[in-house]
Amino acid sequence: MSEERVYWLAWSQISGIGPIALQRLQEQFGTLKAAWEAPAAELRRVEGFGKQTVEKVAGERSQLEPAQLFEKHLEKNPKFWTPADADYPRLLLEIPSPPPIVYYRGITNPDEIQGKIPTIAIVGTRNPTEYGRRWTRKISTTLTRSGFAIVSGMAAGIDTEAHRSCLDAGGRTLAVLGTGVDIAYPKENRPLCERVMESGLLISEFPSGTKPNARNFPRRNRIIAGLSRAVFVMEAPQRSGALITAHIANDFCRDVYVLPGRLDDEKSHGCLKLIDGGAGVIPVDLDQLLEQLGAIPQLDVPVQLPLFEPEPPPKSEPERPNLAPELLKILDAIAPEPTPFDLIVEQSGMDAGTVSGLLLQLELLGFVTQLPGMRYERK
CATH class of the missing domain: 3.40.50.450 (Rossmann fold)
Incomplete structure (x- = not known):
């Protein structure tokens, strides 16, 4: 068992200490064990730890013994992960506020x-x-x-x-x-x-x-x-x-x-x-x-081009569909290659809300496809 698990649990029991504060403690002291054992004066060096917060932390942690707390906690909660565990969900480690437990x-x-x-x-x-x-x-x-x-x-x-x-x-x-x-x-x-x-x-x-x-x-x-x-x-x-x-x-x-x-x-x-x-x-x-x-990049390989490349535009000019003028204007604003939403707004001269609604109509009609990153291409 990783000793750090004990201190992730102990710190999670201190009122007002959330995921962001725990990350700051870890960055400041290297481990949460070292943070737990640090004098109150050293806690003041952590961003967000003012006088009142430090006094509250010092008072509450003095009432806890991490190893005993951990053993007692396991009686009702036998299965849990902390960021110190190798099997903590990887995607949660990417977010700014990963849950400590x-x-x-x-x-x-x-x-x-x-x-x-x-x-x-x-x-x-x-x-x-x-x-x-x-x-x-x-x-x-x-x-x-x-x-x-x-x-x-x-x-x-x-x-x-x-x-x-x-x-x-x-x-x-x-x-x-x-x-x-x-x-x-x-x-x-x-x-x-x-x-x-x-x-x-x-x-x-x-x-x-x-x-x-x-x-x-x-x-x-x-x-x-x-x-x-x-x-x-x-x-x-x-x-x-x-x-x-x-x-x-x-x-x-x-x-x-x-x-x-x-x-x-x-x-x-x-x-x-x-x-x-x-x-x-x-x-x-x-x-x-x-x-x-x-087209979502895999986590274990470098980011690559989308798995499905758009087909090259036909050499001859395709027959124009029978659409309302405003829909044709949006369709014309989409280049042969995938086009960002902001560029479509600029090319069409319409406001973003109107363009978004018209793009939705074109998607439902089968003339336009949305790609990741708010890009659009003609079908």
Whole structure:
């Protein structure tokens, strides 16, 4: 056992000391053990550790004995990772705020932990329409059969559909909980949690016995985004936890894809807002989606060109499609090679919101394909 594991746990018990503060302590002292043993005066040298913080840390750590705390903690929490462990999920180490403790139940997969098996998050509203449910099942099943692992939050609605469809297709799914890994929430998903543990993982940064609390769910969303190479938002109103996950994913440099919906459907307003902000649109042709996901760089090799190169433009001028003038203007603004969104806006002379909406129409009509990095090409 790594001695540092003991001190990751000990520091996580100090109130007000989160992932960022732990990283600063590690950078300052080299190890969290050295930080734990450092005099209060030396803690003052750490960024963000003012007089009150240092006094609180000194008072709380004097009441703890790390080795005893660790042994007692193991009684109720036998399985957990810390950043000091070789099997701590690699993708979580890339984010600015990796959880100091990650509890889990189920079956681990070393290739998945090291990022060799691609993981995709599917999130959305707890009250989806039949349209949202149907497309969640379709996309989760397609991704699973194509070798992806599915990540979601075990909430009612879209999350439940994503987990269940993945399992029905014979795949692995990771459920990131806002409770302890021993508590099923909502209660109706207890059988689903049992199924997940048979082949996948329940994951949480909260210890066993932690009951549902509204403050915990936004925190778990960063883990959903961090564990994933891309995030799919299926249906989401304006105020939705799925939008939090999408914004965090964008901050973590993960690709974000959105299921387009009707303009008069309140459950799609959050998705439409993400599209307006530049998120990718899930294409009708799921083979095309798999091509786009195939362009995500692998973690174990240098970044290469996309696996699917765009076809060279035809030598002869193609027949112009019968489209509305504004759609033709957008189509003309797209060069023969993949064109960035900002350049399309500049070439068309339209505002970004209008261009985003017109590009969506062209995608749905099959004239345009969106590539990673907010680039577009003609089909």
